[in-house]
Amino acid sequence: MPTETVYGLAGDARDSTTVARIFAAKRRPAFDPLIVHVADLSMAEELADWDAAARNLAKAFWPGPLTLILPRKAGIPDLVTNGMPGVGLRCPDHPLALELIRSSGLPLAAPSANCFGGLSPTTAAAVAEQLGPAVDMILDGGPCRVGLESTVLALQPEPLILRPGGVPPAALAEVLGRPVAIADSTVRAASLQGASPGMLASHYAPRQPLRLLAEDENWPTDPAVGRLLWRRASLPDGGPTRWLSEDGDLVQAAAGLFEHLRALDAAASAGIVTELVPSEGLGIAINDRLRRAAGLG
Numbered sequence: 001m002p003t004e005t006v007y008g009l010a011g012d013a014r015d016s017t018t019v020a021r022i023f024a025a026k027r028r029p030a031f032d033p034l035i036v037h038v039a040d041l042s043m044a045e046e047l048a049d050w051d052a053a054a055r056n057l058a059k060a061f062w063p064g065p066l067t068l069i070l071p072r073k074a075g076i077p078d079l080v081t082n083g084m085p086g087v088g089l090r091c092p093d094h095p096l097a098l099e100l101i102r103s104s105g106l107p108l109a110a111p112s113a114n115c116f117g118g119l120s121p122t123t124a125a126a127v128a129e130q131l132g133p134a135v136d137m138i139l140d141g142g143p144c145r146v147g148l149e150s151t152v153l154a155l156q157p158e159p160l161i162l163r164p165g166g167v168p169p170a171a172l173a174e175v176l177g178r179p180v181a182i183a184d185s186t187v188r189a190a191s192l193q194g195a196s197p198g199m200l201a202s203h204y205a206p207r208q209p210l211r212l213l214a215e216d217e218n219w220p221t222d223p224a225v226g227r228l229l230w231r232r233a234s235l236p237d238g239g240p241t242r243w244l245s246e247d248g249d250l251v252q253a254a255a256g257l258f259e260h261l262r263a264l265d266a267a268a269s270a271g272i273v274t275e276l277v278p279s280e281g282l283g284i285a286i287n288d289r290l291r292r293a294a295g296l297g
């Protein structure tokens, strides 16, 4: 879909499988958090917790190139936020984008519509060049007016610009009534990876250490050890067991990754053992998360 900043690759933000397909189409090697696009403030209020400062900013700059990171409510899957408690929300200033959100009734997760490593596209032709057959439809809304991405602003614990963009810092400072810092790249990287070394989510403290099955090792049968398989297989009896995919589908694997880890984290008491998935397509991003979770990232 077109927006005033750059074209976005949009899908239902509430559906993990759709979100996984967005990552697959972009061939992203990691699950960066996605911005969720809404038609107005009332739609955004259903998705996150708002305070007065956030509301003032939305009133001043929406629709427009400002993404606010706010505490998410239930209904936004972990894959959208990379497991983090904050969700990025933005109301785009483009009639076609707004019409698409309104007529579908859906909050739309949309990263820029480029392939991993490519430039953000500002015309429908540039989208076709990069994503072409990987997307079902390109909505041509003409060239993007702003042409560079939205400003991403975290409000907690202090207002902090995570990505400079279409709304300048001084304009934000004026509405907030205080200066706003711009994060340096290390802070920004940390904010995108969630909290502690490699674990998946900062909103559920992982109690279980996770490790990768060694090459010549059999799956453990200790009933206290959780087992996360890449695909369905019959194992000797053992602890709580889940698989990422029935039959080797990487989209399905990505869509359920966080949910399976969360469930095993709750069900096991002596750690979780897992294995990597094939290192192709979405598998690269899945393995990136598994390695990090195992402390190898």
Ligand code: TXA
Binding pocket: 003, 005, 006, 007, 008, 009, 032, 033, 034, 035, 065, 067, 069, 081, 084, 086, 087, 088, 090, 092, 110, 111, 112, 113, 148, 149, 150, 151, 152, 162, 163, 191, 192
């Ligand atoms: O202008 C834009 O923002 C465009 C159009 C399509 O809306 N979208 C865009 O999405 O640039 P993307 O995925 O290329 O960049 C989104 C960036 C992430 O890389 C991250 O820096 C930040 O926004 N972000 C999104 N959600 C976040 C979250 N929950 N916490 C922290 N940062 C987040």
Ligand code: MG
Binding pocket: 111, 112, 120
């Ligand atoms: Mg991008």
